Amino acid sequence: MHRMRKSKVSAVGLLSFLLGVFFLSKVSSDNVSAPSFPAAWDVDERQSLEDVLADHTSLGAEQELFFSHPVSPGSYFFLPHGTRIYNRLVKFIRDQYWKRGLDEVVTPNMFDIHVFETSGHARKYKENMFILEIENQEFALKPMNCPGHCLMFTHRVRSYKELPLRFAEFGVLHRNEASDALTGLTRVRRFQMDGAHIFCRESQIKDEVRAFLEFVRDVYGVFGLTFDLNLSTRPENYIGDKRTWEKAESTLTEALNEFGKPWQKDEGEGAFYGPKIDVTVSDAFNMKIQCATLQLDFQLPVRFGLSYSTEDESKSETPVMIHQAVLGSVERMFAILLEHYQGKWPFWLSPRQAIVFPVSEKSRSYSLKVRDQIHHAGYYVDFDKTDRKIQEKVSEARLVRYNYILVVGEEAAGTGQVTVHVRDEADKIVMTVADLLKVFEEKSAAFH
CATH class of the missing domain: 3.30.930.10 (Bira Bifunctional Protein; Domain 2)
Structure with a gap:
């Protein structure tokens, strides 16, 4: 082993x-x-x-x-x-x-x-x-x-x-x-x-x-x-x-x-x-x-x-x-x-189902609300408090194989949408947190 x-x-x-x-x-x-x-x-x-x-x-x-x-x-x-x-x-x-x-x-x-x-x-x-x-x-x-x-x-x-x-x-x-x-x-x-x-x-x-x-x-x-x-x-x-x-x-x-x-x-x-x-x-x-x-x-x-x-x-x-x-x-x-799995845990078993990154201090407050919404829905979600560049944060999150990386822009509070990076997928998705939670629910139910 x-x-x-x-x-x-x-x-x-x-x-x-x-x-x-x-x-x-x-x-x-x-x-x-x-x-x-x-x-x-x-x-x-x-x-x-x-x-x-x-x-x-x-x-x-x-x-x-x-x-x-x-x-x-x-x-x-x-x-x-x-x-x-x-x-x-x-x-x-x-x-x-x-x-x-x-x-x-x-x-x-x-x-x-x-x-x-x-x-x-x-x-x-x-x-x-x-x-x-x-x-x-x-x-x-x-x-x-x-x-x-x-x-x-x-x-x-x-x-x-x-x-x-x-x-x-x-x-x-x-x-x-x-x-x-x-x-x-x-x-x-x-x-x-x-x-x-x-x-x-x-x-x-x-x-x-x-x-x-x-x-x-x-x-x-x-x-x-x-x-x-x-x-x-x-x-x-x-x-x-x-x-x-x-x-x-x-x-x-x-x-x-x-x-x-x-x-x-x-x-x-x-x-x-x-x-x-x-x-x-x-x-x-x-x-x-x-x-x-x-x-x-x-x-x-x-x-x-x-x-x-x-x-x-x-x-x-x-x-x-x-x-x-x-x-x-x-x-x-x-x-x-x-x-x-080579560290790429399936969603239901993953210890890092999601992480939330605010792009700036202005989006920090809404980012915390996004984190709390996912947390209270019963999922493992982390929050990055550092002041590093967003590209650096995303790269690091990919290395430890988060299933979903959420980038919260300054306009997110008004639109209710976040940018989602899905593990092993090149394209980014813009969606509401409510829609994302539906995806999480489907992923979690798959192992039952």
């Missing part, structure tokens, strides 16, 4: 870079694995790595979106314009949750270490967790959301009538990545994941998988990203009953076939606790990166003693748990989209 000079690339350096984009898939059942590269991908066939790998960190600095600081390695500072994108991504998925019947929840950031001992994460991955000692008691910052959602399930007695129960959370997660492996926004220590967990009966798995695949198709379609599907099956170190695994794999296979998009099978690559579907996207440079994932889990519900009453209230059963994430992590998707 990072841009590097070809002259400075060594075999070790390239290997370190490729390893750097891994996202610690081993830590979590909510994993996000590494990017894969086309078999024919050969750096020597390119003029330079800059032709292959766009640099989201350079674009982020250029557009003043985010930065890192040595006081908190692997945890990024998102500036106002970067936060606009970040929050818009979260809101987009949050709105999708509401439409698709997922209930958003909030769980603590810090848990007694015994919770992760119960889940099994402490035994396998404690070195990748941030551990705190408080009043002689050991706590850990959560590296994933699933244990908290299991505790939420056990909060009270559950009935089969409640299933499927769908919990979704944008929880802040922390993973203790090695400092030399941190790589931009693609491998970090602090991040948010759109992690959802669905508790259901075996008979409901297929419908939930179908809903997930449709969710991915719709979201990635809005982003303009193409994707591939991979089914990972039972590994050698699997736990649980073989017949249960075979039934689960058969259900996932049926759902994938009915979805109608070609998919591949990765034999033996499933998680030890259940089969999974991995979704990889192709960026603008044909590099494949895993983002979304769906994983069936038959073991965590057992570890936490989850159960629900059946139609026969004297009996209970253990639910199946489905881990799913559509973005993967907000930070990683942010990086992918920044490079995919």
Whole structure:
């Protein structure tokens, strides 16, 4: 994901870079694995790595979106314009949750270490967790959301009538990545994941998988990203009953076939606790990166003693748990989209939808009214207070890729019209603010 000079690339350096984009898939059942590269991908066939790998960190600095600081390695500072994108991504998925019947929840950031001992994460991955000692008691910052959602399930007695129960959370997660492996926004220590967990009966798995695949198709379609599907099956170190695994794999296979998009099978690559579907996207440079994932889990519900009453209230059963994430992590998707669009954000996602320039002090007052009118309509609009030449202001605004640049002349207060520069269009348009807001409304509605 990072841009590097070809002259400075060594075999070790390239290997370190490729390893750097891994996202610690081993830590979590909510994993996000590494990017894969086309078999024919050969750096020597390119003029330079800059032709292959766009640099989201350079674009982020250029557009003043985010930065890192040595006081908190692997945890990024998102500036106002970067936060606009970040929050818009979260809101987009949050709105999708509401439409698709997922209930958003909030769980603590810090848990007694015994919770992760119960889940099994402490035994396998404690070195990748941030551990705190408080009043002689050991706590850990959560590296994933699933244990908290299991505790939420056990909060009270559950009935089969409640299933499927769908919990979704944008929880802040922390993973203790090695400092030399941190790589931009693609491998970090602090991040948010759109992690959802669905508790259901075996008979409901297929419908939930179908809903997930449709969710991915719709979201990635809005982003303009193409994707591939991979089914990972039972590994050698699997736990649980073989017949249960075979039934689960058969259900996932049926759902994938009915979805109608070609998919591949990765034999033996499933998680030890259940089969999974991995979704990889192709960026603008044909590099494949895993983002979304769906994983069936038959073991965590057992570890936490989850159960629900059946139609026969004297009996209970253990639910199946489905881990799913559509973005993967907000930070990683942010990086992918920044490079995919090369900083030219579509209007609905843009942190710089418009900027207003008064041509002189005489038009300043009306320019502020124009800014306020756009702001109160719900759009991101900035205002330039400097005394520089208008040509210089417009050139700078184009460099940071504003969608619309509004130049307000001295006669604007009387005519109600402004001169509009549209990104990537040579011609200027003279129009009223009311008409411009209609254009904005159409642009914003396009992604729904």
